Amino acid sequence: MELGAEVLIAVTGAAGLLGRRVVDRARRAGHDVVAVDLPAVAAAAEDRAGVRWRGADLTVLAEVRSALAGVQGVVHLAALTGPRDAPEPEVHRTNVGTTYNVLLAAEEHGIGPVCTASSVNAIGGVYSRRPRFDYFPLDEGHPSYCEDAYSLSKWIGEQQSAAFARRRPDAVFAALRFHELREDLPPGFRERDEIPEDGWRDLWGWTSLDSAATACLLALHRTTPGHAAYYVVAPTTVCAVPSEELAARFFPGVELRAPLPGSAGFYRTELALAELGWDAHDEHPAISPAER
Numbered sequence: 004m005e006l007g008a009e010v011l012i013a014v015t016g017a018a019g020l021l022g023r024r025v026v027d028r029a030r031r032a033g034h035d036v037v038a039v040d041l042p043a044v045a046a047a048a049e050d051r052a053g054v055r056w057r058g059a060d061l062t063v064l065a066e067v068r069s070a071l072a073g074v075q076g077v078v079h080l081a082a083l084t085g086p087r088d089a090p091e092p093e094v095h096r097t098n099v100g101t102t103y104n105v106l107l108a109a110e111e112h113g114i115g116p117v118c119t120a121s122s123v124n125a126i127g128g129v130y131s132r133r134p135r136f137d138y139f140p141l142d143e144g145h146p147s148y149c150e151d152a153y154s155l156s157k158w159i160g161e162q163q164s165a166a167f168a169r170r171r172p173d174a175v176f177a178a179l180r181f182h183e184l185r186e187d188l189p190p191g192f193r194e195r196d197e198i199p200e201d202g203w204r205d206l207w208g209w210t211s212l213d214s215a216a217t218a219c220l221l222a223l224h225r226t227t228p229g230h231a232a233y234y235v236v237a238p239t240t241v242c243a244v245p246s247e248e249l250a251a252r253f254f255p256g257v258e259l260r261a262p263l264p265g266s267a268g269f270y271r272t273e274l275a276l277a278e279l280g281w282d283a284h285d286e287h288p289a290i291s292p293a294e295r
Contacts, residue, residue, distance in 0.1 A: 012223065013037040013074040015061060015105060016081030018044045021120070021184055024216040025078055026054060032220060032294045039070045040081070061101035067108040076116045076223040079105045086130050086153040098156035099163075106167045116175040118222040121161055121232060123182040123270065124154040129205040138258040139250055141206075142271040143180075143232050161232050168230035176230040177222035177279070182270070183209040187286065188241060198242055203253040206269035207240035211286040220294040221279040233275040238283040239266045 012029050016022040017038035029036050030053045038048065042058030050056055059070035061081055071077060081101055083094045102119060109117050126141070127148040128134045135148040147158045161178045168176045182205065198207075218235045240246055246263035263269065272283040280293050 010075040011035045011037060011073060012076045012078065013039055013071050014078045014080065015039045015059075015070075015101075016079075016120075017056070018048065019080060021181075021212060021215055021219075022080045024212045025080065025219050028213075028216045028290065028294070029078075029220060030054060032290050034295075037070070037074055061104055062097060064104045064107065067101075067104040068111065071105070071108045071112055071114060074112070074114060077105060077109050077114055077118065078219045078223065079117065079119045080219075082120060082156075083153070086151040088153075091152040095152040095156050098153070099159050102156075102160040103163055106163055110167060110171060115173075116177075116223040116225065117164070117167075118177045118179065118219050119160055119164055121178040121180045122154070122157045123180050123205065123208065123234065123236065125149065125157040125161055125178075125180060125232070127154055130154055131204070134204055136206075136254060136257050138260045139254070139263065140261055140267075140269050140271045141234070143234065143274055161230075165230040168228075173228050175223075175225050175228055177225060178230070178232040179215070179218050179222060179235045180232060180270075181210050181215050182234075182236045184212055184215055185209055186212055198244055198249070202240075202242060203249070207242045207246075207249065208236050208268055208270060209241055210236050213287045214281075214283070214285065217285075217288050217291075217294065218275065218279060218281045221281050224293055225279055227278065231274070231278060233279065233281070234270040234272050235275060235281065236268055236270040236272060236283065237286060238268050238272065240268055242266060 012034045018040045036054045038056045045056040045058035048056045057070045059066040082098045130151040149155050164176045246267050275281040
């Protein structure tokens, strides 16, 4: 099912860091937007041209059904963003339950493209006792060794997306694995010699907000049906120390399947380029015809 131009796109978690960026980018790309967030947040927000706010507790299916009524595509970003944002059972219940509700309501409404926010931690990483990686650079086929409630919820979210894709073989589902969303790296950051504290746990990676928002819109416009997960991560690390030196120092037993020249990132993004047209090297992309 292909998304046409000038459609109504729902963005959950619309008041969040990435949600605000996606709403703005979707508007500038020519789409009307339903901005979905908690009732108190939505009530305090102002509808403006091309954006209407709907309040919903996404853990309640009836409210999700109402929030997504009439839309043609969904970007689901609402979530607790770490294992310590709430008690572990609450993190798991919230993230897994809201994703299921969004996928089910989308199915009931016949909403074709559904983009969900996953994380590089879906395979384990920063929140693990000791991150386990089988090889570098990481691709989407790497197994998951996640341990904590947040990372587990992101991995389950991907499995939910794949399950709904099997139920709806003509619809598009994309799970985007983001990494440390931020505006940009500070000037000169990559020239620093020190290794960022605890960076080895998440492989010194990051994603710019503009780049992440672009990936969300491109995912909605993917024409090939089915489910896929994609790494949406910057092509370079936040560290000036050569990546192969980092790998040898912190992960001496991990197989290097491809060179990591200079400060090359530890995540492969070729799949997102091939299937979404998302270019990891453009950290602040202009709006392209593919997003409209």
